[in-house]
Amino acid sequence: MNQEVFSLKDRVAIVTGATSGIGKAIAIGFAGFGADVVIAGRNLSKAKDVSEQIENLGRKSLVVKTSVGNADDVTRMVDTVIGRFAKIDILVNSAGISRIEGPSEDVSEQDWDDTINTNLKGRFLCAKAVAPHMISQRRGKIINLASIDGIIGVQKEAAYCTSKGGLTKTLAVEWAKYNICVNAIAPSDVETEMYHEWSSVIGEEYVTYAHNRTSLSRARGTIPQPNDVASAALFLASDASDWITGYILCIDGGCTTSQNTH
Numbered sequence: 533m534n535q536e537v538f539s540l541k542d543r544v545a546i547v548t549g550a551t552s553g554i555g556k557a558i559a560i561g562f563a564g565f566g567a568d569v570v571i572a573g574r575n576l577s578k579a580k581d582v583s584e585q586i587e588n589l590g591r592k593s594l595v596v597k598t599s600v601g602n603a604d605d606v607t608r609m610v611d612t613v614i615g616r617f618a619k620i621d622i623l624v625n626s627a628g629i630s631r632i633e634g635p636s637e638d639v640s641e642q643d644w645d646d647t648i649n650t651n652l653k654g655r656f657l658c659a660k661a662v663a664p665h666m667i668s669q670r671r672g673k674i675i676n677l678a679s680i681d682g683i684i685g686v687q688k689e690a691a692y693c694t695s696k697g698g699l700t701k702t703l704a705v706e707w708a709k710y711n712i713c714v715n716a717i718a719p720s721d722v723e724t725e726m727y728h729e730w731s732s733v734i735g736e737e738y739v740t741y742a743h744n745r746t747s748l749s750r751a752r753g754t755i756p757q758p759n760d761v762a763s764a765a766l767f768l769a770s771d772a773s774d775w776i777t778g779y780i781l782c783i784d785g786g787c788t789t790s791q792n793t794h
Contacts, residue, residue, distance in 0.1 A: 545624065549628060550571040552725050561762035561766055655699055715779045715781065
């Protein structure tokens with residue numbers, strides 16, 4: 533096998549939510565394998581920092597302030613990318629939010645709407661906006677950041693689980709005829725800024741839970757890192773995955789393989 537199968541040389545990738553955590557790791561990782569990267573996020577200061585790291589790797593970068601749940605923002609973002617690069621090869625829908633919701637009967641309409649708007653509607657709007665360009669070039673890779681919580685279901689996360697479980701397979705079926713591959717990555721708990729925020733709010737109970745969900749995490753004494761997810765995204769963005777679409781790749785230490793994960 534030629535290692536060039538993993539190269540992203542001269543491809544243009546949009547990564548939403550690329551200012552921190554998993555999205556940041558993916559953006560920088562893609563640049564390391566030759567991609568020019570568009571950083572779509574709401575925090576311009578953090579976005580510019582990521583942009584500098586990408587350009588230090590010798591690749592082009594573009595920062596576009598974007599709220600993925602706003603259709604006008606998304607349209608403007610895609611138009612800006614086409615104006616700069618004239619094509620879009622890869623879309624990574626990494627932007628997302630997670631809140632401590634509580635029991636389903638107590639979830640507020642506002643929390644539900646906010647979560648669905650970013651995690652699900654935002655994913656759809658971005659995919660819909662890049663689709664015409666991928667269709668015209670008869671090639672594209674779309675990667676959605678899902679979660680194992682959208683597969684197995686978790687208590688007190690009704691909105692989050694719902695928002696992370698949909699869309700990938702439908703788009704894969706519809707757009708396969710255009711040679712567009714649509715896949716998802718479903719991590720378990722990953723050590724990101726969001727993980728540390730949850731740890732500070734919930735306390736040691738959450739840390740223990742995250743580190744003991746599977747035998748693999750217990751054996752290693754750690755949980756997945758952002759680069760572990762970025763490696764999976766690289767595979768799904770590269771030619772190595774050209775015959776894979778509609779697939780949900782779990783980065784979870786085997787959590788979804790057994791009912792007895794704790």
